[in-house]
Every structure is written in C-alpha cells, then in structure tokens.
Amino acid sequence: MADVVLKGVQKNFGALAVVHAIDLSIVHGEFVVLVGPSGCGKSTTLRMIAGLEDISGGTVQIGDRVVNDLPPRDRNISMVFQNYALYPHMTVRENLGFSLHIAKRPKDEIDKAVAAAAEILSLTPLLDRRPGQLSGGQRQRVAMGRAIVRHPDVFLFDEPLSNLDAKLRTQMRVEIKRLHQKVGTTIIYVTHDQVEAMTLADRIVIMRDGHIVQIGTPLDVFERPMNAFVATFIGSPPMNLLPATVHDGQLRLADETTMPVPPGISVRNGRHVQFGVRADNIMPDGHAMPPTAHMAHVDMPVTLTEPLGTETLLFGTLAGTEVQAKMLNPRPVKPGEVLRFGIALDKCHLFDAETGASLRA
Amino acid sequence: MDSALFHRIRRRVLKAAHFFGLFVAMSLICLPGLWVVLNSFRPTVEIMAKPPVWIPNELNLDHYRAMFGGIGEGGVPVLTYFVNSLVISLTSTIIALLVGMAGGYAFARYRIPGKGAIFVSLMVTRAVPGVALSLPLFILYGRLGIIDTHFGMILVYVALNVPFTIWLIDGFFRQVPKELAEAAEIDGCTRWQAFWKVEFPVARAGIASAGIFAFLTSWNEYALASQLTRSLNSKTMPVGLMDFTSQFTLNWGGMCALAVLMIIPALLLTFLVQKHLIAGLTFGGVKG
Numbered sequence: 001m002a003d004v005v006l007k008g009v010q011k012n013f014g015a016l017a018v019v020h021a022i023d024l025s026i027v028h029g030e031f032v033v034l035v036g037p038s039g040c041g042k043s044t045t046l047r048m049i050a051g052l053e054d055i056s057g058g059t060v061q062i063g064d065r066v067v068n069d070l071p072p073r074d075r076n077i078s079m080v081f082q083n084y085a086l087y088p089h090m091t092v093r094e095n096l097g098f099s100l101h102i103a104k105r106p107k108d109e110i111d112k113a114v115a116a117a118a119e120i121l122s123l124t125p126l127l128d129r130r131p132g133q134l135s136g137g138q139r140q141r142v143a144m145g146r147a148i149v150r151h152p153d154v155f156l157f158d159e160p161l162s163n164l165d166a167k168l169r170t171q172m173r174v175e176i177k178r179l180h181q182k183v184g185t186t187i188i189y190v191t192h193d194q195v196e197a198m199t200l201a202d203r204i205v206i207m208r209d210g211h212i213v214q215i216g217t218p219l220d221v222f223e224r225p226m227n228a229f230v231a232t233f234i235g236s237p238p239m240n241l242l243p244a245t246v247h248d249g250q251l252r253l254a255d256e257t258t259m260p261v262p263p264g265i266s267v268r269n270g271r272h273v274q275f276g277v278r279a280d281n282i283m284p285d286g287h288a289m290p291p292t293a294h295m296a297h298v299d300m301p302v303t304l305t306e307p308l309g310t311e312t313l314l315f316g317t318l319a320g321t322e323v324q325a326k327m328l329n330p331r332p333v334k335p336g337e338v339l340r341f342g343i344a345l346d347k348c349h350l351f352d353a354e355t356g357a358s359l360r361a
Numbered sequence: 362m363d364s365a366l367f368h369r370i371r372r373r374v375l376k377a378a379h380f381f382g383l384f385v386a387m388s389l390i391c392l393p394g395l396w397v398v399l400n401s402f403r404p405t406v407e408i409m410a411k412p413p414v415w416i417p418n419e420l421n422l423d424h425y426r427a428m429f430g431g432i433g434e435g436g437v438p439v440l441t442y443f444v445n446s447l448v449i450s451l452t453s454t455i456i457a458l459l460v461g462m463a464g465g466y467a468f469a470r471y472r473i474p475g476k477g478a479i480f481v482s483l484m485v486t487r488a489v490p491g492v493a494l495s496l497p498l499f500i501l502y503g504r505l506g507i508i509d510t511h512f513g514m515i516l517v518y519v520a521l522n523v524p525f526t527i528w529l530i531d532g533f534f535r536q537v538p539k540e541l542a543e544a545a546e547i548d549g550c551t552r553w554q555a556f557w558k559v560e561f562p563v564a565r566a567g568i569a570s571a572g573i574f575a576f577l578t579s580w581n582e583y584a585l586a587s588q589l590t591r592s593l594n595s596k597t598m599p600v601g602l603m604d605f606t607s608q609f610t611l612n613w614g615g616m617c618a619l620a621v622l623m624i625i626p627a628l629l630l631t632f633l634v635q636k637h638l639i640a641g642l643t644f645g646g647v648k649g
Contacts, residue, residue, distance in 0.1 A: 052543050073549045085540035089562045099548035102558075146548070 002063035002153040003028050004049065004186060010057035011044050011210075018044050020210045021058060026203075031180050031187045035197040036207035037233070042190045043158055045207070049188060050079050050156050062153055078147035079156040082163060084139045086131040092118075092142050093127040099150045117145040120182065121175075137168045144176070148183060157189040161196065173199060194234050198222070206230050228274055228356035231349060237279050237313065237324045243353065244275045251275055251350075253319035259296035262348040265359050273359065276349035279313065282325040284339040289328070294345040300325075301338045314339075394624070401425070401617035408613050424614040437615070439622065441593045442601035447626070449511055449597060450579040453518035457575045460519070461526025462568060466556070468527065469534035480531075483524040491521065495588040502589060509591040517585055522575040529574065533567025534560065569634045580627055598623045 004026040011019040019041040026032050034042040047053040049060055051072035059066050067075050078099075087095050094101075096117055100110040118124045121141045131139055140160060147155055157176070161169045177200055180187055191197055197204050198218045206213045206221060206229075214226045225231035225239075232238040244251045246267050250258045253275070261267060283289065285297075298318060306313040312330035316323050316339075325341055333339070350359040400408050402420040430436040467473065468480060498517065499508070507513035537560050545555035561568070583599040590596045602619055605612040 050543075050547060052546070071551075072543070072546045073551065077547060079544065079547045081540045081544060083538060083540055085538065085544040087541065087545070087559055087563070089565075098545070102549040102554065146544075150548075 002186065003061075004154055004188065005061040006045075006049070006058065007061070008058035009045070009048060009055060009060060011041070011048060011053065012056040018210050019048070022207075022210075022212050024205060024212065024215070026186060026188065028186050029184050031177075031189065031200060031202045032205060033189045033191060033197040033201035033203075034205045034207060035191055035194055035233075036213075038192055039209075040207040041210040042192075042207050046079075046156050046158055046188060046190045049154070050077055051075050076150075076153045077156055078150060078152040078154075079158065080140075080143045080147050080160045082159040084131075084143040084163075086139055086142055086146070088131050091128050091130055092123060092134070092145075095131065095142055096123075096127075096145050096149050098146065103150075113149050117149045120148065120179070121145045136164050137172060140164060140168075140172055141175070144179065148179070148185075151183075152185065155185055155187045157187065159191055160189075161191070162193070169196075176200060195236060198234065204234075206233065224358070224360065225276075225349065226358050228276065228351040228358075231276050231351065231358075235278060239276045239278050239349070240282070240318075240321070240323045241351070242275045242277075242319055242321050242323070244273050246271045246273060254321070255319040257298060257319055259298070259343065260294070260345060262345045262350065263294050264346070265350050267350060267359055272353035274351040274353055274356070276351060277323075277343055278347070279324045279326045281344040281347040282323065282341050284314070284325065284327055284341050287327040287329055287331070288342055289344070291342060292344050292346055296343045296345055298341050298343065299338050300341050301336060302333050303335055305333050305335075316341075397617045397620050397624075400614060401621045403614070405612075405614050408617075424618040428615050428618050437601055437604045437619065438593055439601070439619065442596055442598045443622070443626075445511070445590075445593075445595055446580060446597040446599075446623075449514045449518065449595070450576050452511075453515045453522065453579050454572055454576040456515070456519045457522035457526045458530075458568065458572050460523050461530045461571055461575075462561075464523070464527035465530030465532075466534050466560075468531040469537075470539065480528075483527060487524050491582075492584045495585055498585065499588050508589055509594050511595055513589055514586065514595055514597070517589065518575075518579040518582065521582070521585075522578055525578075526571045526575055529571040530564070530568055533564045533571075536567075537563050573631055573634050576630060577627055580623070 004024075006022060006024040008021040008023060009019060010017065010021050018039075022041075022045065024032075034045060036042050044053060048055050049062075051067065051070060055068050059068055061067065062075055062077070087098065090098065093114055096114045097110045100113055105113075114127070115124070118127055121144060123138070123141055123145055126134060126138060126142075131142065134142065143160070160176070161172050164172060173196060176189075180200075189196075189200060201218055203215060204218055204221050205215050208229055214221055214230050216224070221230055221234050225234065228241055232241065242253055244253050246252075246261060246269055247258075248269065249261055251261055251273070252258050267273065280289075300316040300318050300323065302314050302316045303322075304315040306315070307330060310328075312327045312333070314325045314327055314333065316325060327333070351357060352359060399417060401424055402422070403417045404419060404421070404423065407414050407417060407419070428437055428439055468476065473479070502508045502513050507516075541559050541563065542552075542555040545559040546552065550558060581599060582597075583602075586597050586600045587603070590600055598619065602616050605616040605619070
C-alpha cells in the first residue's frame with residue numbers, strides 16, 4: 001500500500017495540452033474517483049499513473065518513489081480496463097496467475113494466490129473456462145481478480161463498469177466497494193458516471209478540460225459545489241440554474257418573479273447571478289419535505305411528469321427556463337396544471353453569471 | 362393453407378436451386394483438379410481420346426513409375442525438385458512472415474509519419490506483374506552471380522510476399538486491442554514479452570493464414586522461376602513440369618503425375634495449419 005502524489009502533472013499531445021499541471025495527493029487505502037465529462041483528461045491522468053502514457057511535466061510519486069520514468073511493470077500497480085483486456089487464449093486460471101507466472105513465482109504459490117483471488121470473487125467454478133465462455137459480469141470479475149492476485153500498491157480502474165448493463169453495473173459497484181473494504185488497497189477509479197463516483201468514493205476529484213475543478217467527499221461536492229459546472233454535473237437530476245439579478249436583497253428572475261437571496265450569501269446589488277436549486281429543494285405544497293425557516297413560493301405550470309414510484313419528477317417552466325422538481329407521495333398531475341411550489345432557500349446556491357463560481361462563502 | 366403450402370414449395374425449390382448452383386460452381390472449380398488426378402493414373406491413349414473418356418477403363422501407376430525411373434525412360438529428378446521447392450518455399454515463407462510480423466505490427470501500433478503513403482507504395486509493388494520484372498531480374502542476378510541458386514529464389518519470393526504479409530498481418534494486429542498488451546505490461550511483462558506472450562498468440566490465426574498464402578505463392582510460382590533457375594541446383598517443381606515437354610511431344614500423363622505430387626504437400630500443409638485458423642479465437646478477451 002502506498003500514497004500516490006501528483007505534483008504539477010501535465011500531458012501534451014503535440015501542441016495540445018490535455019492535462020494542465022494538476023496536483024493531487026491520495027493517502028494510502030483511500031478510494032478516489034476521478035470523474036468528469038468525456039475528454040476532461042481523467043483517463044489520461046490514470047494512464048500516466050499506470051505508466052502507459054508518458055508524462056509531459058511534473059512528477060508522479062507512488063509510495064516514496066518518483067515513478068515518472070519507470071515502466072508499468074516496475075510500478076507495482078494493477079489496472080482494470082474498460083474492455084476488461086482479458087487474455088483470450090488463456091483460461092481464467094492462467095489469466096489470474098499470469099502476473100505471478102511472469103514474475104517466476106513458484107507454482108504452488110501461484111496456485112494458492114489464484115485460488116484465494118477466485119474465492120474472493122466467486123470465480124472458483126469458472127477457473128478452467130476461457131474468457132469467451134464467460135458473461136460480461138464474470139469477465140469483469142476475472143479482470144478484477146487479475147488485479148488483486150499480485151497485491152499491488154495501487155489499483156487503477158478505468159471505467160470498469162461502462163460496458164455492463166444497468167442492473168449488473170449496480171451489482172458490480174457493490175462488489176467493488178466490498179472488495180475495497182476487504183483488501184484495503186488504494187484505489188484510483190475513473191468514471192464519467194457521477195452516480196458511481198458518489199456511491200464509491202471516499203473522495204471525488206471532478207475534472208474538466210484538463211483541470212481539477214473540485215476535490216471533496218461525495219457529500220461535500222454535492223452540498224457545496226464550488227461552481228455551476230460541479231453543481232450541474234453532480235447529482236441526479238442536475239441542479240436547476242436560473243438566471244437572476246440581485247436587487248435590494250431580492251433575487252429577480254427573468255420574468256420579474258422575486259424571492260429573497262438565500263440565507264448566508266452576501267451579494268452586492270445589481271449583480272448578475274445564476275440561482276441554483278436542486279429538484280429535492282423545490283417541491284409542490286402538500287407533497288414536500290417539512291418546510292424550513294426560509295421558504296419562497298412560486299406558481300409553475302407542469303409540462304411533463306416522470307413517475308418513479310415513491311416520488312415523481314415534475315418538469316415545469318419557471319421564468320422561461322425548464323426546471324425539474326420533485327413530488328413526494330405523488331398524485332397524478334395533468335400536463336398544463338399549475339401547482340404552487342415551495343423552494344427551500346437555505347439549500348439553494350448562487351453562482352456568478354460569468355465565471356460560474358459559487359458565491360457561498 | 363394454400364399460401365402456406367405455396368411458401369413451403371417455394372422455399373424447397375429455392376433450396377434445390379441453391380444447391381444446384383453451388384454444385385455447378387464447385388464442379389467448375391474442382392473439375393480441372395480432378396482431371397489432373399485422373400490423368401495421372403491412366404494410359405496416354407485414354408488421356409488423348411476424343412471424345413473424352415470420363416469413366417476410366419484402366420487405372421495404373423505407369424506414369425509415376427516412369428517419372429521415378431531412369432533418365433532415358435521418361436524419368437525426372439523429382440526428389441531434387443521437391444527438395445528445392447521445399448527449401449525455397451519454406452525459407453522464403455519464414456522470412457516473409459518475420460518481416461511481415463514486424464512490419465504489420467509497426468503499422469498497426471505505431472504512429473509513423475507518412476504511414477499511409479508507405480503502405481500504399483508497398484501495395485503498388487504488387488500491381489507490377491512478376492513477369493515484367495523477369496528480364497531486369499535476370500540481368501541483375503546474372504551480374505551478381507546468383508542465378509540458379511536457392512538464395513536468389515528465396516530473395517525473389519520474399520520480395521514478392523512481404524507486401525502482402527505485412528498487409529494481412531497489419532489487419533490482424535489491428536483487431537487485437539492494444540489494451541491486451543498494456544494489461545500484460547502492467548502484469549509485469551516487458552514490451553517484448555507482451556508481444557510474444559499475448560499479442561502473438563492472439564493474432565496467431567491471422568499469421569498462420571498469411572503463412573499459408575506466402576507458402577502457396579512460392580510453391581506454385583512458375584514465371585520467375587522458369588527464368589532464374591537453370592539446373593538441378595535450384596529448379597523447382599513447377600519448372601520441373603516442363604521436363605515433360607519435348608520438341609514434338611507432350612507427356613501429359615507424366616506432367617499430371619508430377620502435378621499431383623506438387624498438390625499433396627500444399628494440401629497437407631494447409632490442412633495442418635488450418636487448425637490454427639479457428640475462427641473466434643480472439644472472441645471474449647474484450648467486450649465485443
């Protein structure tokens with residue numbers, strides 16, 4: 001086990017910079033998820049840690065070694081690839097034992113390690129099959145088994161679940177988390193799926209355009225997004241953002257609707273802002289959480305509903321912007337019906353209209 | 362009910378027509394080969410008969426006996442030709458495969474400036490008919506003193522085969538996801554080990570088919586060999602076939618017998634290598 005420290009790590013492809021001098025330090029045993037939209041540099045960052053991609057600038061340190069110039073085999077890491085990358089000409093047993101075989105370990109030691117890994121991942125009955133005879137979830141488990149057999153310092157996961165169907169993904173997510181609890185090794189995990197990030201991570205690293213936007217625990221980034229990008233990226237459905245202007249302590253939306261500035265935020269008069277409210281904090285009266293001290297009320301026509309069982313997602317239009325709201329204890333709602341919604345202002349956010357930075361101190 | 366019956370009849374008729382079409386096509390392909398085999402076993406009178414005799418009256422091994430017999434009795438140095446053919450074809454195939462693997466891998470995996478142009482120019486060399494090169498090659502070889510040598514023939518066949526083996530093997534390595542080699546490197550392999558332990562076995566089927574192709578090309582090549590070989594030193598079996606022609610006669614039976622001997626090793630090799638050509642060997646390593 002080891003800490004992983006990135007200092008000013010950069011990656012350029014020719015003149016194109018895809019990762020801009022990022023700093024990140026991961027303590028040993030931590031489960032860190034790099035998340036961001038496609039092309040944000042998260043996979044490239046992971047591949048630089050793995051040694052599959054040259055590092056254009058800065059240093060990568062695993063344990064107390066700077067590994068910039070070490071080939072992947074000398075970094076004592078394992079990696080699970082998006083497409084599994086199992087060796088198709090070997091059985092599951094040979095796949096699992098391959099790294100130990102290459103390291104020329106004695107046969108009984110290999111057998112023991114393979115058996116142990118197979119046990120952890122319930123692969124024992126499949127040991128003599130080839131990857132072609134396995135289902136997607138089983139292949140995924142073999143890929144994980146191959147990673148744990150050699151007791152690496154760090155596990156790297158590159159979007160390991162994106163090729164699985166929704167149900168299996170949920171199941172494997174739990175298995176990965178369980179695996180981490182069992183082996184306790186540092187994990188760096190790349191995904192574009194914010195749900196995976198939220199559910200798995202000790203800490204989430206949100207990336208965009210080759211920069212780290214925010215680092216924090218899942219609740220941190222959910223409750224205190226540093227800017228409008230994080231606010232809309234993390235959480236499902238994404239946070240509603242409404243353009244507004246501040247006048248005498250009041251927010252004025254595009255259609256002249258006014259409401260108080262959320263408590264705890266000080267903002268000067270005339271400033272253009274974006275008012276951010278999650279669907280969980282805008283609910284129709286009578287179908288909401290108990291009201292808080294700071295409530296605002298608006299009337300909004302509902303255009304579309306998405307029943308989810310215990311709650312229904314309502315799509316409406318507020319001040320010319322589409323807004324998603326939640327309805328608890330749902331009842332049928334007809335499109336066009338105007339409902340009165342309560343907004344829990346103390347849970348709302350203001351972002352600068354130009355920079356997108358959060359105005360919450 | 363009528364319509365169901367109609368559809369059933371129609372499907373059967375179509376199926377029968379399908380088989381008939383396949384039968385005609387296969388006959389066209391196989392008949393000449395069958396004729397060669399048949400002719401090698403029957404007397405010259407029957408071979409030359411008009412109208413042709415389809416069902417042989419008598420089968421014997423006379424042509425084979427004569428072929429292996431003494432020089433005066435219509436014999437030809439079959440064994441020497443065979444050894445020449447084998448040495449030249451096998452060696453040139455192995456070299457073409459090694460070069461093809463190196464080249465194909467490089468084309469499939471690395472970013473090379475002007476890759477497209479190099480690739481196309483390799484292919485263009487295949488567009489030049491081999492015979493057109495025979496005279497320049499003859500002069501060149503004459504000056505170098507490598508006419509009528511194994512080395513000369515191997516060189517020609519390697520040059521002939523390399524563009525195609527590179528092209529084929531490039532295609533097969535492209536199908537092997539690069540993550541396999543990356544996974545192997547992370548598992549502790551050097552770049553070299555990752556190639557031999559993972560990428561090569563996975564692409565084996567493709568490499569084997571490139572090998573069959575290269576071998577058959579060299580084994581059957583006649584035009585260049587007829588110019589560049591002179592004597593028992595290097596004459597290959599296709600050139601040896603011409604031993605059965607003389608000024609006024611053609612020994613069709615003997616020629617067919619030698620042709621059968623030529624076909625057998627090629628068939629055997631194809632059959633042996635074919636077990637490596639199991640389709641779908643690469644299936645399952647990565648998500649399709």
